[in-house]
Amino acid sequence: MNDLQPKTIFLSDYEVPDFLIDSTDLTFDLNAEATLVTSVLSIRRNPDSNKPTAPLILNGQELKLQSVALDGTALSAQQYELDDEQLVIASTPDTFQLTIEVLINPQANTSLEGLYKSRTMFCTQCEAEGFRKITYYLDRPDVLSEFTTTVIGDKTEFPVLLSNGNAINQGDLADNKHFVTWHDPFRKPAYLFALVAGDLDVVNDTFKTCSGRDIALQIFVETKDLDKCDHAMNSLKKSMRWDEEVFGREYDLDIFMIVAVDDFNMGAMENKGLNIFNTSCVLAKPETTTDATFQRVEAIVAHEYFHNWSGNRVTCRDWFQLSLKEGFTVFRDSEFSADMNSRTVSRVENVSLLRTMQFAEDGGPMSHPVQPPSFMEISNFYTLTIYEKGAEIVGMIHTLLGAEKFRQGSDLYFERHDGQAVTIQDFIAAMEDASGRDLTQFKRWYSQAGTPNLKVSDHYNADAQEYELTFEQSCPSTPEASSSDKKPFHIPVAIGLLGDAGNLPLQIKGSGVNSETEDNTNLVLELTETKQSFVFSDVKEQPVPALLRGFSAPVKLHYEYTRDELMQLTRSEDDGFCRWDAGQQLAVQVINDAMDAYRAGDEYEVDQRLVDAYSAILSDQSLDKAMTALMLQLPSEAYLSELADQIDVDAIHYARQSVRRQIANKLKGAFTSTYKANTSAASYSPSAEQIAQRSLKNVCLSYLMLLGSDDSLELAQDQINSATNMTDEISALAALVNCEASGAIAIKDQALGAYYNKWQDEALVINQWLSVQATCSLPNGLDRVQRLMQHPSFDIKNPNKVRSVIGAFCNGNAINFHCEDGAGYKFLADQIIVLDAMNPQIASRLLTPLTKWRRYAPEQQELMKTQLARIKASSSLSKDVYEVVSKSL
Ligand code: TRP
Ligand code: ZN
Secondary structure (H helix, E strand, C coil): CCCCCCCCEEHHHCCCCCEEEEEEEEEEECCCCCEEEEEEEEEEECCCCCCCCCCEEEECCCCEEEEEEECCEECCHHHCEECCCEEEECCCCCEEEEEEEEEECHHHCCCCCEEEEECCEEEEECCCCCHHHCCCECCCCCCCEEEEEEEEEECCCCCEEEECCEEEEEEECCCCEEEEEEEEEEEECHHHCCEEEECCEEEEEEEECCCCCEEEEEEEECHHHHHHCHHHHHHHHHHHHHHHHHHCCCCCCCEEEEEEECCCCCCEECCCCEEEEEHHHCCCCCCCCCHHHHHHHHHHHHHHHHCCCECCCEEECCHHHHHHHHHHHHHHHHHHHHHHCCHHHHHHHHHHHHHHHHHHHHCCCCCCCCCCCEECCHHHHCCHHHHHHHHHHHHHHHHHHCHHHHHHHHHHHHHHHCCCEECHHHHHHHHHHHHCCCCCCCCHHHHCCCCCEEEEEEEEECCCCEEEEEEEEECCCECCECHHHCCCCCEEEEEEEEECCEECCCCECCCCCCEEEEECCEEEEEECCCEEEEEECCCCCCCEEEECHHHCCCCEEECCCCHHHHHHHHHHCCCHHHHHHHHHHHHHHHHHHHHHHHHHCCCCCCCHHHHHHHHHHHHCCCCCHHHHHHHCCCCCHHHHHHHCCCCCHHHHHHHHHHHHHHHHHHCHHHHHHHHHHCCCCCCCCCCHHHHHHHHHHHHHHHHHHCCCCHHHHHHHHHHHHHCCCHHHHHHHHHHHHCCCCCCHHHHHHHHHHHHHHHHCCCHHHHHHHHHHHHCCCCCCHHHHHHHHHHCCCCCCCCHHHHHHHHHHHHHHCHHHHCCCCCHHHHHHHHHHHHHHCCCHHHHHHHCHHHHCHHHCCHHHHHHHHHHHHHHHHCCCCCHHHHHHHHHHC
16 A cells, blocks of 8 residues: 555444435446446435435546536536545435446456456456446445446447346447347346446357246357357256255346356356356366366356345345355355265365365464454455355254255245345344254354364273263464454264274263254264263264264364274265265375474385275275275375474475375376276266266376386376367376476477467467466476466466466465575565556465465565565555455564
């Protein structure tokens, strides 16, 4: 910031708006440098406001005001006040019409917020507070208005003119221009407004709703991408059907449109009836798109579609309620993905993300409650905590209430609050009212930040045949509250007890225990106190406890399993999550040994039990192949870092690598035969079966490539050359690029060159090529990244390119980013300073790895802090970057 610090906004200061806007009539006369926006607003004083003489204060940024008229009479400059952030009219009637004309410059808008140009098209992004860059307005989610939008543009350049709702009028104008008028019958906050104009092609389809209405479905793309829309369209139809069947939600408008744009800060946006997507989250075809992206497209299309109810029909009162729509909608899209694919695999993937990334966020300087009490810049709060932890909380409600009561709660919520802007507390109240359960204590999940620790101990009394489990919870200090001030959470813990022959029947001794029995081998214990014990009777043998089945709560569980117990769980635990996690815990123990040896300069021979476990997994034909592939992967460097007291980047990298290489050596035969058995000539489909098969095959390949033998190099080359899909092509390329063998150098360069020549016209494919190189863990990573930034395919104004190169390097290449002299940190700070002047949201997000400085050794801490301080001292910092830098120093 230049001089004054940005101000902090508090949830506790919330007041209802002093004015309401019943209708909003917009006209856009599109022009790249000077678009004229005319708005006609029907305004009245809010009967619920207790300030009957309050001035009208409209938000506005980067606007050139042309005129303001009240009930048709132009206001003179003395009748209003104008500054960089608002337009204030001190005295107004109780009901009136305000007409405002502003000029905006979409071409110069590199923040990608408001109205901007992406390549040849105009598009908008208004969430959270971007509408104020379009015109003066009450830009807050509790002001709901009926929008009518007329878009005027050149007929040749912009044959397609779109906005929310239904097209109600269109026609030709002078000077080769034309117009389309759109009307959205559903009142909405300004953040859901959208406009698109361009020379776009369209894929059309239809959907018949449960009540028999026909909905027109359209996906708009540039002509070159017309062949990449089928998967998104199928995903959309599946989402629409699923939301009817599982949540009883029918689509409301007669048309649903999706537009793909290249320059976009996030994944996608749920604008009413006109979702706008980052091309990376909607386009897909086998030759260019990996399996992971096929699944991502399906999930994001669903997520944005589901917002039509959880977000649009029922919206947020203020931005402190962001998780009301995001947590609930992520829960809904995760359930959808679980139903469309393997439920266990989906769950493991979600938990992995949560434990690696969200736990790290919750333990860092930006840690915040799911309902934050304050913020400077709301864009900084589109976090893993709001989205993923928010979804876990909704999931816990689902566990506590059961599927049926949960559905009744959701129905009541939508029915009670349709057309309203509400709070997280309203959501909980609907769940309570429908189920009769008291969620008072449970609500602490929304107000207390930090990941709870859950220590579990046990005792078996053979004489009494009783088994006791004791749980102790605590929550670390976070910026808003110290550990000692935190109150116990209400935690659902799903458990089972394993005996030699499988699950033991569970019977709790005594009374007064809040547990809900699903069957007699699976129990949900409800923890509500700091320390709590449960005694099971009739336990005939010393059991191994299976704890937190399905990851029933977002906590860090601590129970001292022996390696043999972990082996038993990986072999025979029923719950897929616990079974996978047991393998992870075993591997963590082994890698920790390897790290100790690395630091002592000793050789380390891998614990044979881990090799045996992997060997058993490879030959277990009863396992789903996607599960086999997951279970064969060692915990990531990021997860190992999250578990460490102090992150030792080198030890983590080299220890993990050494364990991987030894496993590859010892199980070479099994990896080779599994690889061969899963090579298929079938034509590509993104089906669960095929995805599972490819992922298992490629896990085997990555192990075999660690051997660096001529055989394995040949295997990778053959796979690249014969690949019929991007999953196989890019997996082999990544394995080759990371191969240390000297024989690989020439082969790599040749393969990278050939890939570029083949795909240079496909931006999204080139992004993968950039990422593969940016994340290569071999020495001299920083040089490689700096060279990539000089490559013609790089463009610092395009967020996808920035994420593929700078983001990939700083977040996915620890060994190079954390190089000893701090050059990686300086590089990142340089990029942030450049980017902040163009796109503050992207600059701010990119900062994350530097904010984690407290987790590293003292010398590294100093180097990281120096760069943060440098960023903080740079002139005209955005609010976004200022908030993150100042909170993390
Ligand atoms: N509401 C969007 C979603 O989760 C998030 C989003 C898209 C967003 N674009 C944004 C948030 C720009 C902030 C800024 O689906
Ligand atoms: Zn969302």
